[in-house]
Amino acid sequence: MKPMHPLLTVAAAGLAALLLADSATSQRPRRRPDGAPPGAPTPEAPPPAEAKPEPKVESWTAIQGGDVYLGDGTILRRATVLIGDDKIRGVGHDLQIPEGAHIVDATGKVVSPGFCIVHASGFGAPRSGNDVRDGLNPFDPQIKMGLAAGITSFLWTSSGGSDKPGGKSCVVKLAFGDLEGMVGPEDTVVSMRVPLNVQQMRAFRELVRQAREHQQKLRELEGKEGTKPPKAPNGTEELLAIMDGRKTLWISGQPSFGGRFGGGGGPSEGFGVDQIRQAMEIAELVGQGVVLDVPVAAWVIPDEIAATGSMVIDDPRSRTEPIPGREATTGSNIAQAAILAEVGVPVAVTTGGGGFGGPSIGTGGILGQDLNTPTVDACYAVRGGLPNRRAIRTLALDAARIMGAEARIGSLQEGRDADVLILDGDPLHYKTFVEIAFVNGKLVYEKDREPFYRHVQR
Amino acid sequence: MNRTSERLALRTSLLGAVLLLATPAAQAQDAPLALVNARILTMVPEQGAIERGTIVVRDGRIEALGADVRVPPGAEVVDVAGGTVMPGLVHVWSKAGTQVEQSGPELPADLPERFRRRFGGGGGGGGARPVAQAAKQIAPSIYARQDVFRDLLAKGVTTLIVRPDAPGFPGLAARLDPGATTDAGLTLDAEAYVVVQPDTNTAVGKVLKENFEKAQKVVAERKAPPPAEPKPEEKPAEPKEGGEQPKPPAEGEQPKETPKEGEQQPEPPKPAEARQQPAPKKDPNVEVLADLLEGKRRAFVELSSGTDLLHYRYALKDLKDLSFPMTVIADAADPSSGRLDEIADQLRALNAIVLLEPSLQTVPFTQTLVNVPQRLHAAGLEIGFVLDDSPRQLGDLWFELMELVRCGLPADVALAACTRVPAKAAGLDAEVGTLATGKRADLLVFSGDPLDPTSRLVTVYCAGRAVPKDTTR
Numbered sequence: 001m002k003p004m005h006p007l008l009t010v011a012a013a014g015l016a017a018l019l020l021a022d023s024a025t026s027q028r029p030r031r032r033p034d035g036a037p038p039g040a041p042t043p044e045a046p047p048p049a050e051a052k053p054e055p056k057v058e059s060w061t062a063i064q065g066g067d068v069y070l071g072d073g074t075i076l077r078r079a080t081v082l083i084g085d086d087k088i089r090g091v092g093h094d095l096q097i098p099e100g101a102h103i104v105d106a107t108g109k110v111v112s113p114g115f116c117i118v119h120a121s122g123f124g125a126p127r128s129g130n131d132v133r134d135g136l137n138p139f140d141p142q143i144k145m146g147l148a149a150g151i152t153s154f155l156w157t158s159s160g161g162s163d164k165p166g167g168k169s170c171v172v173k174l175a176f177g178d179l180e181g182m183v184g185p186e187d188t189v190v191s192m193r194v195p196l197n198v199q200q201m202r203a204f205r206e207l208v209r210q211a212r213e214h215q216q217k218l219r220e221l222e223g224k225e226g227t228k229p230p231k232a233p234n235g236t237e238e239l240l241a242i243m244d245g246r247k248t249l250w251i252s253g254q255p256s257f258g259g260r261f262g263g264g265g266g267p268s269e270g271f272g273v274d275q276i277r278q279a280m281e282i283a284e285l286v287g288q289g290v291v292l293d294v295p296v297a298a299w300v301i302p303d304e305i306a307a308t309g310s311m312v313i314d315d316p317r318s319r320t321e322p323i324p325g326r327e328a329t330t331g332s333n334i335a336q337a338a339i340l341a342e343v344g345v346p347v348a349v350t351t352g353g354g355g356f357g358g359p360s361i362g363t364g365g366i367l368g369q370d371l372n373t374p375t376v377d378a379c380y381a382v383r384g385g386l387p388n389r390r391a392i393r394t395l396a397l398d399a400a401r402i403m404g405a406e407a408r409i410g411s412l413q414e415g416r417d418a419d420v421l422i423l424d425g426d427p428l429h430y431k432t433f434v435e436i437a438f439v440n441g442k443l444v445y446e447k448d449r450e451p452f453y454r455h456v457q458r
Numbered sequence: 459m460n461r462t463s464e465r466l467a468l469r470t471s472l473l474g475a476v477l478l479l480a481t482p483a484a485q486a487q488d489a490p491l492a493l494v495n496a497r498i499l500t501m502v503p504e505q506g507a508i509e510r511g512t513i514v515v516r517d518g519r520i521e522a523l524g525a526d527v528r529v530p531p532g533a534e535v536v537d538v539a540g541g542t543v544m545p546g547l548v549h550v551w552s553k554a555g556t557q558v559e560q561s562g563p564e565l566p567a568d569l570p571e572r573f574r575r576r577f578g579g580g581g582g583g584g585g586a587r588p589v590a591q592a593a594k595q596i597a598p599s600i601y602a603r604q605d606v607f608r609d610l611l612a613k614g615v616t617t618l619i620v621r622p623d624a625p626g627f628p629g630l631a632a633r634l635d636p637g638a639t640t641d642a643g644l645t646l647d648a649e650a651y652v653v654v655q656p657d658t659n660t661a662v663g664k665v666l667k668e669n670f671e672k673a674q675k676v677v678a679e680r681k682a683p684p685p686a687e688p689k690p691e692e693k694p695a696e697p698k699e700g701g702e703q704p705k706p707p708a709e710g711e712q713p714k715e716t717p718k719e720g721e722q723q724p725e726p727p728k729p730a731e732a733r734q735q736p737a738p739k740k741d742p743n744v745e746v747l748a749d750l751l752e753g754k755r756r757a758f759v760e761l762s763s764g765t766d767l768l769h770y771r772y773a774l775k776d777l778k779d780l781s782f783p784m785t786v787i788a789d790a791a792d793p794s795s796g797r798l799d800e801i802a803d804q805l806r807a808l809n810a811i812v813l814l815e816p817s818l819q820t821v822p823f824t825q826t827l828v829n830v831p832q833r834l835h836a837a838g839l840e841i842g843f844v845l846d847d848s849p850r851q852l853g854d855l856w857f858e859l860m861e862l863v864r865c866g867l868p869a870d871v872a873l874a875a876c877t878r879v880p881a882k883a884a885g886l887d888a889e890v891g892t893l894a895t896g897k898r899a900d901l902l903v904f905s906g907d908p909l910d911p912t913s914r915l916v917t918v919y920c921a922g923r924a925v926p927k928d929t930t931r
Contacts, residue, residue, distance in 0.1 A: 179768040
């Protein structure tokens with residue numbers, strides 16, 4: 001008749017770390033500079049031990065000797081990743097390993113951040129609803145399948161906005177057996193769609209104006225004691241969150257079925273240049289970069305996209321035929337991810353049919369045994385010219401940014417969630433298996449023990 | 459070769475006995491009954507089988523048992539001929555007879571209206587709205603003359619507790635007399651235990667949390683009674699709550715089967731009364747939960763999977779020191795939501811008996827079978843089985859047990875899991891579930907070992923009376 005176990009209270013420490021990290025990273029520059037030059041070590045590399053008062057850590061794990069992919073394109077050869085409880089406490093070559101740490105030998109292996117998937121469903125999360133906790137199943141065998149494919153988090157979405165931002169989202173972590181551990185940052189992303197017609201665009205501008213006015217009022221009140229801050233004008237809540245950088249706006253295009261079903265209107269351009277330009281206009285209005293959710297022709301105007309600080313979800317496997325005679329400005333291009341990366345636009349990859357509220361990477365087939373793994377999507381981007389090293393970012397750092405969660409996931413950096421993979425080869429090689437996966441610092445997958453690939457010997 | 463003829467002889471002799479006993483029931487009560495030449499599985503922990511023993515039954519109870527017990531003069535003697543005698547099955551998590559309209563065509567014409575309504579919130583399936591009616595009794599909505607009770611009894615279920623079914627707090631389970639012929643004699647205890655049915659959605663979690671929170675406040679108020687002012691108005695309200703009066707079992711595990719017809723009479727109207735005139739500020743549903751938190755009642759909490767348990771703990775994580783006498787019910791195992799053996803540590807921390815399905819489970823995406831009962835037993839948990847409500851499927855119980863035993867579950871644990879352990883879980887262990895002097899004479903007579911596929915359940919004795927032969931086989 002003991003009392004219920006109080007559930008873990010790591011949240012407080014985690015939140016503190018999150019806030020610290022958040023202030024450092026989430027202020028996106030309007031013009032995003034390119035990522036760190038390849039090969040350059042991250043500034044976070046020095047050991048944390050002396051820097052500040054050591055957080056109270058119950059258990060330490062040191063993954064030693066592997067080639068460490070930091071998630072931003074950098075690789076540290078034969079380095080150590082130090083995990084303390086649920087966070088990464090250090091990455092580098094000369095880390096002090098605390099006494100009693102559990103040592104994992106990763107010599108000859110690759111250590112990488114867990115993959116972050118921008119469009120997905122399943123993995124124990126409910127299909128829809130307002131609260132991801134409703135029916136959340138931390139023992140879903142699909143979670144193990146996802147881990148076998150290297151996935152440690154994905155963006156759960158439910159419905160979405162149409163002509164103004166809306167929708168529910170949550171970063172779900174594949175923390176097998178841990179209900180609260182599965183629920184990551186909530187409502188980091190909202191969505192809307194283009195094209196907006198003239199009226200809708202006018203209404204949107206008006207909403208932005210009201211939001212700006214409200215911001216101005218708040219600024220004027222700043223420092224004045226005792227005055228109650230005014231309520232945000234109706235319908236501007238999400239907009240204010242986007243303008244303040246608290247939420248990331250995803251914009252999807254309107255697929256046009258004209259032509260496909262013989263319904264007139266000619267061949268479809270899909271999420272082409274015109275729609276992308278309207279999305280960029282929205283980005284200018286809200287003063288923040290947005291996320292283009294699977295544009296078709298972003299490769300045509302990469303500089304315009306880069307100039308707004310926006311990001312792109314790319315589906316390198318999909319093909320959209322150009323409109324005859326307009327081959328230079330319509331249709332898809334396998335080089336899209338490479339072209340965008342070249343000008344510094346963060347890119348995440350996804351598989352066909354995805355979108356906010358319409359997930360794609362799923363577990364319908366036997367994940368990994370068919371080619372439905374996220375790494376294969378990244379490989380298509382490589383085939384289109386994306387540098388190999390850079391490609392890891394489409395599943396790690398850049399994907400995490402696009403999910404609005406880079407302060408928690410997507411890179412091996414001190415203070416990030418300890419979502420770490422140990423692989424037996426290049427993360428993007430089709431022959432590579434995930435051998436071990438940690439989520440929130442907990443060992444959640446071992447190839448030799450789980451049914452999917454334990455029979456594979458080589 | 460000899461055994462076959464022996465068994466035949468046994469069968470015929472028993473058939474005679476059955477006929478003898480079944481018809482003049484009233485007389486059988488008076489004359490003591492002696493089962494001789496029996497292999498007795500008492501189910502008392504660490505007590506092995508008593509070979510060639512005798513059981514003497516008088517007035518529905520075991521008067522004596524052992525290898526050298528003398529048959530009292532004038533006793534009806536039944537020669538079991540080397541067959542095995544064990545306690546009757548204890549079925550504590552049943553819905554038998556509660557879904558009246560499903561047996562629609564068979565409803566007697568003179569059935570009172572209250573039995574025609576379905577009880578409670580209408581099924582515990584996903585999406586059903588959570589209820590907070592912990593004090594609602596299921597007993598008044600059940601009527602006696604249903605075939606299912608007779609058929610279950612014939613299959614060996616001598617103790618039957620039926621329960622309401624809805625997410626949240628659907629109400630109070632009722633212990634029935636499966637052999638009862640009158641509605642008045644059907645209910646042995648209208649408040650056998652409190653049913654708690656958590657779910658994996660936050661709406662149910664909220665109901666659980668809010669009501670346990672209220673109950674904790676009531677407990678605190680009871681401990682430190684408020685100033686004299688409100689006392690007088692509270693006092694008269696107390697007995698009407700249905701909170702204290704009708705539950706001697708919880709207090710001291712006292713055998714309370716004796717008050718058969720007489721005492722039960724006033725019980726059915728009680729919840730209605732309580733509902734009509736609720737005492738000011740006192741919610742009977744919360745009072746029941748407060749009793750639970752004070753240890754005066756017990757709860758059966760339905761947690762079929764690891765995910766269920768995680769959600770349950772998540773819902774109640776902010777409630778400090780929440781503890782109560784608890785039995786975990788896992789009657790809808792889903793290997794895709796976490797097997798119970800994967801959360802054995804957390805189950806152990808609940809300090810609860812676990813009642814689960816007597817079956818092996820398949821690891822998803824594999825052919826691998828897992829003996830969950832065996833693993834829980836090995837992990838030090840006390841396990842019992844949830845039995846089937848369908849008399850036909852209940853006949854397969856013995857084969858299911860054989861499979862579990864073949865896959866590593868000790869045989870005595872398997873049999874105790876259908877008798878002693880569920881009896882203990884329901885607080886009835888002083889009365890049923892084992893064979894010992896003073897216990898109710900609920901006996902199953904098998905032609906051989908119950909876990910021998912060639913054995914047959916020959917006779918069922920319920921409170922010392924032989925049950926009419928099973929006709930469903």
